[in-house]
Amino acid sequence: MSISSTINGFFSGGLPVRLSAYDGSVAGDLDSPYGLRILNQRGLQYILTAPGDLGLARAYVSGDLELEGTHPGDPYPLLRLIVGSTDFARPSVTDLARIVRELGVGSFVPPKPPPHEHLPVWRTALEGVRTAGVNAFRRHTAERDAEAIHHHYDVSNTFYEHVLGPSMAYTCAVYPSDDATLEEAQAEKFDLICRKLGLEPGMRLLDVGCGWGGMVRHAAKHYGVSALGVTLSREQANWAAEAIKRDGLDDLAEVRFSDYRDVVETDFDAISSIGMTEHIGVGNYPAYFSFLHSKLKEGAPLLNHCITRNDNAGKATAGAFIDRYVFPDGELAGSGTIVVAAEDAGFEVQHHENFRRHYAKTLAAWNENLVDNWDACVAETDLGTAKVWGLYMAGSRVGFETNEIQLHHVLATKTPKNGTPNAGFTDYPMRHTFGV
Template identity: 65%
Template sequence: MTIDTHTKLSIADALGRLMKGGLPFRFEAYDGSVGGPEDSPITVRLVNERGLSYLMTAPGDLGFARAYVAGDLEVEGVHPGNPYEAMSLILSQLRFKVPSAAEMLQVLRSLGLEHLKPPAPPAEEHLPKWRRALEGLRHHKNRDATAIHHHYDVSNRFYELVLGPSMTYTCALFPTADATLEEAQYAKYDLICRKLDLKPGDRLLDLGCGWGGMVRHAAKHYGVKALGVTLSREQAEWAQKAIVDEGLTDLAEVRFSDYRDVSETGFDAISSIGLTEHIGVRNYPDYFRFAYDHLRDGGRMLNHCITRPDNVARATAGAFIDRYVFPDGELTGVGRITVAMQDAGLEVRHAENLREHYALTLKGWCENLEANWDEALNEVTVGRAKVWGLYMAGSRLAFERNEIELHHVLGVKVGPDGNAHYPLRVDF
C-alpha cells in the first residue's frame, strides 16, 4: 500500500500508527481526536501542544514523565499517588512497531515538525548528566551530595506520610502476606541484626543510614553501640531527634557525613542498606575495601541493595529514574557485588533474593501516598508527588516481573588464622 505522506492524521490516528494492534487504552487529544477501546478502565488525555512536544522529543519513559509531571498528560481512572493499575495495563499491552520511512514521515508531518523542539523540562527534573559533570566526576563527594540532596532533602513530613512511622525507605521483609508495613520493616531490621550476629556491647556502623532505622533498632533491641552516616542533612537531623526522643543517646548516633570520612575502625559489624545503588559500580572495590578495613577480624558486613537479574546489562538506572528519582544511580547483578566483596577480602557466606518483598513494600508506600495525598501536597508540588506515585508503582511492577531484584549478601572478615567466627549452621 502506498502511503501519501502529505495526508494529515489526527493525533490519535498518528499515535495508533506506531503501535502493534492499536492503542490498548482510551486516548483523547486536544485536537478532538480519540482512539482506543471505549470501555477501557483508564483514559490517557493529551491536553496541550507542550505535552506533545515532550512526547516527541523524548520518546519513552522520560517524555511520558515530563508530560505527566507537568500536567500536560492526564491519566483518568487511577489515583496519581497509586497509578499501579494503569501502568500495569499500559506496560503489559503497549507494543510499538517499527514504522516504514513513509509511515514515520507521515506521522511526523501530521504531528508537526515544530514539536521536535524540546520545551524546558518540569522544575522537578534534575540536571542532565553533562550539567552534573560541572559539579565533579561521577560519584565524587560533591556530586554525590548533590544527588542525595535532590532525592532525600524533600520534606521529612512527606516521607513520614509515604513511609509510615518506621521512616524506612528500603525493602521490608514480610513474615506473612498479611503483615503490616510496620511489622515488615521491623522484621527486616531484625533479620539483619541476626545475620550480623549482633550482641550487647558490639559496635555497628550503618552506611547510608537514612533516618536511622537500623541504628535505632540495633541499639534498642540488641544493646549495640551504633553509628550511622548519611549525606542528607534533613535525614540526620530527623534521626538525631528520634534518638533523643527514644532515650538512645548513650548507644546511637547519626552523622551528616560521607561514609568515606568515617575514621573509626574495628567495628564488629557493618550494614549497608540501600546505599550501594548510589556509589557507582566502578567504586565497588574501594567501597567494599573500606568495609573490610573498618571491620575487626571475624566482623560481618551485610549488603542490602537493588540488583539486576543479570550481570551484563548496563548499570544505569534508566532516563526517568536518573532525572527524577536517583541521579547517577547504578544497578547491577548480585554476581558483580559478590565478586567485589570477595576481591576486597570478605568471605561471602550467605545471599538471598527478596524481590517479592520489595513489591509488597512499594504497594504499601503507594497506598500510603494515595491515602495521604492532600496532606502530601502541603509538603511538595503536585509534580513531585506525581513523580513518587509513578516511580513507586513502576518499581513495584519491575520487581513483580523480575526486571529488578533485591539481594542480601553477607560477608565475613576472616582472621589471619582462617577463623571466620561463624557457626556451622546459622539460625536466621
C-alpha cells in the first residue's frame, strides 16, 4: 500500500484535502484545491510517532511537510477544512503489524523535535531534578513561568510590530463595527475595560501581565489614572518603557519587569488582568484571585479578560501543539471555573461577557499582517518560527469560529460587608457587542 493511502487511512473518515507523498502516491480528496505533501521519510516519521496535530505540526515546521494552496502566513482555508479530522483512528494489532511491514520499522523511529519546540514539564524536570528535587516536576513555579513567557514573548519586538500592528496589543480586540480597523478595535478594547472599571483621574490601576503596556498607556493617557503594569518579558518591559516616554506619560505610567507575585503595593482602585489567566495554571486560580483581592481597596473592581474553553468539564489543556510551540504550560478552563475561583476568593461577580467572535476577527487581522510582512518576519526570526505563528493564529481562528474556545470578560468587585461597591463601574452601560 502507498504512503498516502496508509496515512489517509489513519485519519477518521480520511482527509477532506489532497494528501500526497514522496513515493508519488496521492490520496484523500483529489479535487481539493488544498493539500498536504509529505516530502521525505522524516516527515513520515513525525506524523507516525506523534499522531494528530503535534506530528503534523512537527513535520510542517521542520520543512518536511508542505501545505498546498495556502500562504504559510495564513493557512486558514486549509485548516478550516481539516478541523476535527486530524485525530488518528486506532488501528487493530493486525493492521498495525501490516503497516509496519509496509512502511518499515524505521518509519516509526521518532526524530528529534524541531528546535522551536518547548520541552514538556516532565522532560525539563528530568534534566533539573538533581538541583530542584520534586519541585522540578511542578508547572508554574516562578522560574518555569519566566522561562515559558520568554519562549513566547521574547521572540522579537520587531516581529510583533509586524504582526500586531502599531497598538502592540496581543489580546482580543473589540470591534465597535464590522468595518472597524484592527487599531480601532484594539483601542475600543482598552477603552471598554476602562469604562467597565469606572476609571477616573487620580485613581491607581494595576495591570497584571501587561504585555507592551497598551492598557497602562491607554488608561493613563485617556483617563488620567496612575497605572502600574507588570510583565515577565524583559523585551516587553523595555519596549513599553520607551513607548511611555515617547507618549510623555512618565508621571502616570510604569511598566515593570516583574512577576506579579512580587508586587508589593496595595490599595489599588482597580485591577485589569488581560490575557494573563491562561498562563498561571488552573490549580493556581485560588491563589491568583486571592492575591488580586488583597491588592484592591474595599469596593474596588477587577476585570479579568481570558481565553476559555467552551465547557467546565474537560481537561484544562490548550492542546499539544499550543503547549509545545506557542504557550508552554498554558491551561484553558471554562468561564464558570474562573467565576467560581473569583467568588471563592471573595469577589462579587457583576458582569460576564463573551467576545469569541471578536477574537476570530482579531486573529484574521493578525494573519493578514503576517502575510503582508512575511519576508520581514522570516528575516527577523526564521522560517520555522514564522510558520508556527501562521499555523497557530489560523488554527486559533478556527477554534473561536467553531466555539471550541471563547474569550470572556468577568467583571467583579471586592464588595465590602455593607454590600456597596464603589460606584464608578456601575455607571457603565452594559452594551452587548455581537454585531461581528
